[in-house]
Amino acid sequence: MSSVEDFKAIGKRLSNWGRWGADDQRGTLNFITPEKVRAAASSIRSGKVFELSLPLGATGPQQGAGRFNPIHAMTILPGEFTTPDGLVVSDDMLTLPLQCASQWDSLAHVGYDDRFYNDVIASEVVTARGGASRNSIEAVLPGAVGRGVLLDLARLRGVDWISAEDDPITVAELERAEAAQGVRVGSGDALLFRTGWRRKSLVEGWTPAWLAANPGLALECAQWICEREISIVAADNWGVEIQPSRTAGAFLPLHCVLLRDVGMMFGEMFDLEALAEDCAADGQWDFFFSGPPLRVVGGVGSVANPVAVK
Numbered sequence: 001m002s003s004v005e006d007f008k009a010i011g012k013r014l015s016n017w018g019r020w021g022a023d024d025q026r027g028t029l030n031f032i033t034p035e036k037v038r039a040a041a042s043s044i045r046s047g048k049v050f051e052l053s054l055p056l057g058a059t060g061p062q063q064g065a066g067r068f069n070p071i072h073a074m075t076i077l078p079g080e081f082t083t084p085d086g087l088v089v090s091d092d093m094l095t096l097p098l099q100c101a102s103q104w105d106s107l108a109h110v111g112y113d114d115r116f117y118n119d120v121i122a123s124e125v126v127t128a129r130g131g132a133s134r135n136s137i138e139a140v141l142p143g144a145v146g147r148g149v150l151l152d153l154a155r156l157r158g159v160d161w162i163s164a165e166d167d168p169i170t171v172a173e174l175e176r177a178e179a180a181q182g183v184r185v186g187s188g189d190a191l192l193f194r195t196g197w198r199r200k201s202l203v204e205g206w207t208p209a210w211l212a213a214n215p216g217l218a219l220e221c222a223q224w225i226c227e228r229e230i231s232i233v234a235a236d237n238w239g240v241e242i243q244p245s246r247t248a249g250a251f252l253p254l255h256c257v258l259l260r261d262v263g264m265m266f267g268e269m270f271d272l273e274a275l276a277e278d279c280a281a282d283g284q285w286d287f288f289f290s291g292p293p294l295r296v297v298g299g300v301g302s303v304a305n306p307v308a309v310k
Contacts, residue, residue: 007219007253008112011261016224017118025139027107027263031229032146035187042146043286044309050275052192052291053102055095057306060101061206061238061269070096080282098137099301101268104293106140108132108300109251111260118263131298138295140265144232148289148308149185151177152276154196160203161196164213168242169193171224183285187229190289192308193217194272197237201274216242222257225264233258234267234291234306267291267304275308284310 020030054060060069067148107117114122116135125134153169154162156177162169169249174193178184185191195215204210212236225233233240241254250256258264279285291306293299 006010006303007247007250007257008200010219010222011257013260014222014257016263018260022075022118024118025107025243026137026266027140028032028229029140029144029265031188031231032144032185037146041082043147043257045284046282046310048084048278050130050144050278050287050308050310052270052272052275053304054269054271054281056101056303059117061201061211062097062100063211063220064210067097067100070094071099073162077185077218089263096303098221098296098299098303099268100303101305102271102306103267104143104291104304105259105266105268106135106137106138106235106257106293106302107259107263107265108135108297109134109259112256112289115212115260116211117260126300131296132300133298137293137299138296138297141292141295143292144190144265145292146188146231146288147186147191148190148192148288149183149286150272150275150279150308151183151193151285153177153183153278154194154199154251155276156180157278161200162215164215164243168216168218168246169195169221170218171221174221174224181279181285185228185230188231189228190232190291191225191230191236192267192270192272192289193232193236194276194299195235195237197235197259197276198269198271199206199236209237211238214239214243216240217254218242219253219257222262225258226262232265232267234270236270236272238269240266270304270306282310
C-alpha cells in the first residue's frame with residue numbers, strides 16, 4: 001500500500017506548476033488546442049447525441065452528508081400574474097449545492113499543504129463571502145470541448161458494475177480496455193470511464209452505501225494520465241478514484257495529485273449508460289464531447305450538463 005509521502009512525491013514529479021505561466025488557471029485544459037477541437041469534429045459520424053448528466057431533482061444521490069439534493073420551488077404559478085390579453089406565466093427557482101449531482105471539481109476544490117494548483121495559497125484565495133478568487137470554476141470556461149473517449153471497465157471485467165471492494169483500476173487495465181475497444185486516448189482528449197456505478201443506482205436506488213464507497217482509479221494512473229496529456233477525467237462514480245483510499249493516511253490522493261499538482265479537473269457522477277450501450281453496439285468509442293460548467297463567480301465546483309455527439 002502506498003503512503004502520504006508516496007503521493008506527494010508523485011505530485012512533485014508530475015507537477016505542471018508554471019508550465020503555462022505563473023498566472024494560469026486552466027491547467028490541462030491547455031492541451032485542448034483549436035487544432036484538437038477541429039480534429040474532434042471527425043468523431044461525429046451518425047449525429048447521435050447523448051445526455052450524460054443526472055437529473056437535478058429531489059430524488060438524487062445525496063444522503064445529507066454535507067450536501068443535499070436540489071430543492072425546486074415555484075415562485076409564480078399560472079393565474080398569479082395576469083394581463084388583459086390572457087397571458088399565462090410561471091416562474092421557478094432552484095436551491096442546490098454546486099456538487100450535488102453530475103459535477104465538475106474546480107482547481108480550487110482539492111489541494112494539500114495549503115496549496116491549490118499553480119502554487120496558489122488555499123487559505124488566502126477562498127473566503128466565505130467571495131468563494132475562490134483564483135482557480136475558480138469560471139476560470140476554466142468554456143471547459144472541456146473536443147474529442148472524448150469512453151473506456152468501459154465494467155464491460156472489460158464482465159460485470160454490471162465493479163464492486164468497491166474489488167481491486168482498483170490500474171494502468172494495465174486502462175490499456176487493455178483501449179485494446180479491446182480499438183481506441184486510444186491521446187493529447188487533449190477527455191477521458192470518460194465507466195465502472196457501472198450509475199447502473200448500480202438504477203438497479204438498487206440511491207442508497208447510503210452508494211456514497212459510502214466506490215470503485216475507481218488507482219493512484220498509479222496519475223503518471224499514465226499525464227503522459228497521455230489528457231485534458232480531463234470523468235467517471236460514473238462520485239469520486240473518480242477508488243474509495244476508501246488504498247493510500248495509507250491519505251483520503252483523496254489522486255484528487256490531490258491531479259487537481260493540485262497537475263491542474264486537471266474531475267467530472268463526477270456522469271451517466272454513461274446509454275452512451276456505453278451505443279458504443280458497444282457500433283464499435284465507436286470516441287465522440288465529440290462538450291461539458292461547460294456554469295459561470296459561477298468564485299465557484300469551487302459546478303453542476304455539469306455534458307453531452308457526447310457521435
